[in-house]
Amino acid sequence: MAQCTDKFGHAVEVGSQVRLVELPGLFLESLATDELEEINSMIGQVFEVCDIDDKGCAWIEKAWHYPEVGHCVEHSLGLASHEMELIEAGSR
Secondary structure: OOOOEOOOOOEOOOOOEEEEOOOOHHHHHOOOHHHHHHHHHHOOOEEEOOEEOOOOOEEEEEEEEEOOOOEEEEEEEEEOHHHEEEEEOOOO
16 A cells, blocks of 8 residues: 655545545536535545555545435545645554
């Protein structure tokens, strides 16, 4: 597994709590309107890192439940170092 760090160089591991601080403009521009709204709502929130890939990206997930239309939407994002801030280290 590749080493993963936040924007300040702090080590991030599976189970760490990170704040999503930014996402690339080109990525956001590529999203459909409903997805853009959901993804934008994630910025500033704290997430538990569920995986770290072989490129050192920390993966986070969020689900939205829409009972009025009877469905659930989930998004997973792989975050680069500059896109996150460590809040609490994982408990490995």
